[in-house]
Every structure is written in C-alpha cells, then in structure tokens.
Amino acid sequence: MAHAATIAHPETNTGLDNRKLAMWLFLGSECLFFGSFIAAYLLYRDRSTTGPYAKDLYDIPFTSVSSFVLLMSSLSMVLALSAIQRGDLRAMRVWLLCTSFLGMLFLGGQVFEFTQFYREGLTLHTNMFGTTFFVLTGFHGAHVTVGVLILMSLFGMSTQGKLKEGDAIAVELAGLYWHFVDIVWIIIFTLVYLVQ
Amino acid sequence: MATAIPRQRRVTMADALRQVREDAGSYKGIWSWIATVDHKRIGVMYGLTSFFFFLVGGLEALLIRLQLARPEQDFLSADQYNRIFTMHGTTMVFLVVMPMSAAFFNLLLPLMIGARDVAFPRLNAFSFWVFFLGGIFLNISFFTGGNFLKGDLGAPDGGWFGYAPLTLNRFSSGHGIDYWMIGLNVLGIASLAGGFNFVVTILNMRAPGMTLFRMPVFVWMTLVTSLLIVFAMPVIAVALFEVSFDRLFDANFFNVAKGGTPLLWQHMFWLFGHPEVYILILPAMGIVSEVLPTFARKPLFGYPFVVFSGVAIGFMSWGVWAHHMYTTGLGSVANSAFGITTIMIAVPTGVKIFNWMATLWGGSISFKTPLYFSVGFIAMFTIGGLTGVTHSIVPSDYQQQDTYYIVAHFHQVLFGGAIFGLFAGVYYWFPKFTGRMMHEGLGKLHFWLMLIGFNLTFQPMMILGLMGMPRRIQSYPKDYGWDLWNMMATVGAFTIAASLIVFMYNVVKSLRSGEIAGDDPWDGRTLEWTIPSPPPPYNFAEIPQVHSLDDFWHRKYTEDANGMPVLREAAVVEHAAPAEHGDGHGIHMPSPSYFPLIAALGFPFIGFGLIYQMALVPVGLLLIIVGLYGWVLEPATEDLTA
Secondary structure: OOOHHHHHOOOOOOOOOHHHHHHHHHHHHHHHHHHHHHHHHHHOOOOOOOOOOHHHHOOHHHHHHHHHHHHHHHHHHHHHHHHHHHOOHHHHHHHHHHHHHHHHHHHHHHHHHHHHHHHOOOOOOOOHHHHHHHHHHHHHHHHHHHHHHHHHHHHHHHHOOOOOHHHHHHHHHHHHHHHHHHHHHHHHHHHHHHOO | OOOOOOOOOOOOHHHHHHHHHHHHHOOOHHHHHHOOOOHHHHHHHHHHHHHHHHHHHHHHHHHHHHHHOOOOOOOOOHHHHHHHHHHHHHHHHHHHHHHHHHHHHHHHHHHHHOOOOOOOHHHHHHHHHHHHHHHHHHHHHHHHOOOHHHOOOOOOOOOOOOOOOOOOOOOOOOOHHHHHHHHHHHHHHHHHHHHHHHHHHHHHOOOOOOOHHHOOHHHHHHHHHHHHHHHHHHHHHHHHHHHHHHHHHOOOOOOHHHOOOHHHHHHHHHHHHHHHHHHHHHHHHHHHHHHHHHHHOOOOOOHHHHHHHHHHHHHHHHHOHHHHOHHHOOOHHHHHHHHHHHHHHHHHHHHHHHHHHHHHOOOOOOOOHHHHHHHHHHHHHHHHHHHHHHHHOHHHHHHHOOEHHHHHHHHHHHHHHHHHHHHHHHHHHHHHHHOEOOOHHHHHHHHHHHHHHHHHHHHHHHHHHHOOOEOOOOOOOOOOOOHHHHHHHHHHHHHHHHHHHHHHHHHHHHHHHOOEOOOOOOOOOOHHHHOOOOOOOOOOOOOOOOOOOOHHHHHHEEEOOOOOEEEOOHHHHHHHOOOOOOOOOOOEEEOOOOHHHHHHHHHHHHHHHHHOOOOHHHHHHHHHHHHHHHHHHOOOEEEOOO
C-alpha cells in the first residue's frame, strides 16, 4: 500500500495524496455509521421500561477521567506525527507507544465500566438503555482497539526499519483515524453521558 | 520471466509456490486471474459473476411467476415462496445491478480519464473478492440455512427490505435471516471499498487537461454513485448490526415488548434504500449518456445540465425516503413534506430525459444495438419515473402501498431502466474489451424479445396493482379478475428468459467468430477508443493530453460553417494520436497479489462463526489481519517488461 500510488502517478489532480483522500472519505462514511447508532440511542433514551437506568449507573467523574485520557492521546499522536516529520524516529516511537498506552488505558476504563454495569444488572437484554449503550460504546471501543493495533503495528514496523523518515504519511493516516475516534468519543460523552 | 521447473528435481512445495507466483505475474492462466489487480480483469470478473447471479435471480423470478401463473396453485409452498421472492429481490439489487455497475466502473473509469489503473489496485481486487464470497455466502443459505435434506429451503424469508421485527427470531426461526444480515454487511464492505477507490481515482488520477467538466458523463455518474455508496452503506450497516444483535445476542433494538420500535428499522432501511435506488440507476444513466451521442453523431445535448441533474439527484435522494412509509402514520406534515420532495426529485430526472431526446433530435442516427437498448431505456425509464411521481400523491399512495402497482413501478425503473442501460453498455463496450463485434441481428432480436417480454410482464402488474392485488402473496383466489393478467406476466417472464438465451448465444458466437473490431468501431468520442481493443495491461502507452470535452472526437473531426462534422485529414489525425500504440516498454504496473483474497476469505469465516460456532470468528479475524499485513508489507510494483 505504501508505494503503489506514488510510483504510477507522482502527482495527483487535487494535490492531496490518494491515501489521505481515501482516509477522509472513509471518515466521512464513519460519520454516518456512528451518527446512526447515536440516533438510535437518542430515540430510545427514555423508552426503558425497567431499570437499572442510565442515571443509576453513570459514574461521571470516572468517565470524565477516561475521556481526558483519550483526549490526551490525541496530543501525543500529534507529537508522534510532528516527530517523524522532523525525521526524529526515536521520538516518534516514544509518542506512538505513549498514544497506544493511553488508548489502552481508555479501553481498560471501558472494560471496567462495562463490568461494573453488568454487576449492577445491566445486560444487552435488560432494557433499551442496555441495548443501545453497550452496542454504541462497544463499537466505539472496537474502533479504539483497531487504532491501538495500527499504532502498535507502526511502532513494530519502525523498529524493523520498515517505517522510514519519508513515510510520515503512514503516521498521518493513523493520526487522522485516531483523532476521528477521539472526536466521536467527545460527541458520545456529551450526548450519552452528560445530557440527560 | 516464467522459468520451467527442472525435470530431474522433485517438485517441492516451494517450487510449486514459486511457479504459481510466476504464473500470476505472467498475465496468463488461472492464477493470473486470481491474483490480478488489473482493473480490466477485475471488471470482467465482476461482470461474469454478476451475470451468473442475474441468471440465479432470473430463475427465482421464473419460479415466482410459475407459482402465480394461475390462481390457487401449490407449485411452491408459502414458505418456499417467501424465501424465493426474498432472494430474488436481494440478488437482483445487491448481486446483480450494483456489481454489474461496478463492472463498468472498473472496466471504463481508468480508460475514460486516461489513467493506467485505479488509485488502489489491490483494494479493488479485495472489493471484488469480498463481493464474490459474500454473494456465495448469501446463496449457500438455500442449502445450509435450514434442513435441506428434508426438503426445506434455508434461504432468508424476510423480503429484500427485511422489515423488523419480522426478521427477529420469534418470527423467523432458522438461520436464513442470519445469512441475510451478515451477507449484506459483507457485500456492503465490498461496495464501500469500491466506492472509496472510485472517488479517489476520479478526483486524483485524471490525465493532464482532463478537468472535471471535460469528464465523460459516465465518469460523473460514477462519482455521484460512489459518493452515495460511501454515505448510504454505513446506514444500512448499522441497521443490519442492530438486527444481528437482536437475533444473535438477545438485544432489544426491535423488541416491542421492551420499548423498541419497528419504525427505526424502516427509517434506517429507507434512508439507505432511497439513495440505493439512485445507486442502481445513475450508472445506467451514465452509460446511456455515452451511447446516445456516439450513435446520434452529435455531442450530448446540454452536458452541464445532465451532469448537474445527476449531482442534484444525488443530493435530493437523501430527502425522499419516507415516501416508502406514508402508511406507517408519520402524520400529515411529514407525509406532505416527503410528497413535495418526491415531486421535486422528478425535475432533474426529467431534465435528463429531455436532454437525451434532444441529443437524438436532428442527429444522423446509426441504428445499432446499443442505441436500441438506450432508446428502450429512455422509454421504459420514463414510464417508471412517471409511475414514481404518482407516489408523491399521498392519498393515492395509500391505495397503492404493498400492491403490484409498486412491484410494477420499481421493475419498470430497475429492469426497464437499469438493466436496459447496462445491456446498452455491454453491446457498446464488448468490442473494446474482447476485440470482436457482437452480432447485430442477434443483438436486435435480443432487444425486441426483451422489450416485448418486459412489457408483457410488468404492464399487467400495473393493472393488477390498481385492481388491488397485494404483493408478497403466495397465491390468490379465483374470480377476482386477476387470472388473465397474471398469466400474461408469466408468459412475459419466460419471453425475457428466451431473450437472455439469445444474448448468451450471441456472446459465445461473437467471442469465437465475431468481426474483428479494431480500435474505434463506433467512431467514439472518449479516450477508451484511442487505444487498442482489447487494451494492453498498461492501457495507455503514453498518458494522453486532453484538450476538450469529447477530446477524441475533436481529434478526428473539425466543423464546417454549418457546424457539421468534417473529417480531419489523415495526417492530422495521425499526428493528433501519435503515441497510443507504443509497446509500453518500461511502464511500471502494480504486481499481482494474493493478499486481497486472503483478507477477503476472512469474512465467510466470521459469518459462519457468528451463525454456528464462535470459534471460527477469531480464525476469520486472523485471516483478515494476515491478509492486511501481507498487503502493507509486500512491495507494490514490478516492472512488467522485465
């Protein structure tokens, strides 16, 4: 994937790299994907007939902290990109690891939260809140997991010399995806947790 | 390049694998197709696969028509009937018209914009393999979804629209619906991969001088269609995931007892479903917009209007979905609003129809088979479009809801429109990709048989619908006055089948002994006619420089004082197209690759895993990951001429 486009057509009509344009399209498509799940959540928000309800379960301070962790991972992602653009592969590796660590921390928080909710009696089947909450945040968690895998792969490739100074585009693409997943979380945190 | 395995040595596994890889690189043999990343070969594979599914879906249609030929028949049981009409609709939409359009995108897009391939050749191969495996997965449900040995068909039985909660476990036991949901999601991945690829190709890979408004209309329609795919597919994906969670993991999205609502499915399905209608028809509109000017020997009338109408349809298609849902009780405000948008979307469609007619007007028309199919398209699609506008009148639609009038309407658009348009494309571009002309007489016989059969099938359904015959019923009583019309429709369906036999015979005959086509058999206008037929792997020996809309036409012709075309002198023509017949030496093309296929193979594993045995899911994920890693890490390009 890394070289196919550049050799056949060194310059593109729009000036945007093919891969970057494709990534933007993919993220546009993802907007509709999460938008649909969020719409389903909002539609069913007040339709649970039995508890436990959202207000009984949410631990806003805890989720605020894990949201903060995910936001900080965007910062370290930017630093990783800036490092490879400067040609500083060592710093890039550090920031990539840092980003994936923060991502995993967020995922750990989500696993903890899911377990907690489950212990208090919320399953996919309990009520509409359980159904929509677990599926929406679960799909977001799956996206974060894929993001962590991508970041770790970039890290692995760079330790084996397969990600070089000229390959900043690869980190940039991963970064676009990562920031998008963060933004989706901000929306989910606002609409699902804070607005009640 | 290919080296034979030495006789005296025993053939080891490694030798065999090497041989397979070299075959793949050699542009010959079966492995070269399996590993191909060439857009033309992928296009051919898309075309053949979708035509195979066309025959499957057509067979299902014949079974439906046999059952309905007379009243009170028991040729098919109600259960079998449900499964067959579900698979007929699903197959024709997702396995025939969409991938057949994708076949044309693949074959033509790079040629028309003067590129050597699409932006992501391996993603393109991945898209095809995912579609191929997804289609097989969906159809295998006939045998594995129920107890086939006891004579039960296992295919899905929820209709192509899959209305929840009818698709939940309570109302549809067995695995048919599971196959349907997972299969459609897999096919969605294929469409999305293609969508991203085509948009990037069009926006980024155009030859020098090929500005957006010098692009052929077909390319414009591909762009609009691909963008619709990019934004509509995730919506249906979410709806399918929701039903999947309800069925497989006991969630409540459509469980009314827990507070779920069936309306959510309908909104999401039709929010996808109406853009989908235009995903199906816009490619055919693009094809017709290429065929008509060639055979009228005139430029397309009002090129910018046709383009902007297509774009407008793309936008407006997002605002009409609830005209599928008037009777669900949305209220008079919503119904009126969607009625008005439904009237409005007819305007850009009408603009196109008038532009096509004006293209023919005053042209020196050459009556060849592609033109027949294009004119057939305009006439049949106009009837389909007009019956569509009647759905904007809410009280009238209340009466038509779920009757054969609706069935007649959408077949008028999708068969009379899309399929006629696609056949126009087959006849038009067959010489380009095979090097041989199709037989004209047989082509016209195919056209007339299909046109007659089509009208005999679907016009009686209009009448049946207005008489009140509901759709989706396995049988109907005598004495309703429906017998004659149903028998006519059945005869019509078999006439269509006969026309397809003529078509297949024509293809085989023309491949063997058709007249040699040459580079430019139709006196074409667009760049694909400047290169040899069939095109070399690298398409253009030298990337063309484009100076105007219909560039090739202007290289061949100039105008006299009355605006009539005058052939340029041969020397000038030769000079205008100097480099298209080079030997392609030193052009770097993408290497063949197995990794797209390996990644695609993961999806059936995940599908079967979700249905039967969760342990298969990690296997599928592993295949996808292995495929993607191999894909990222292998070198992408080789020197074809080495």
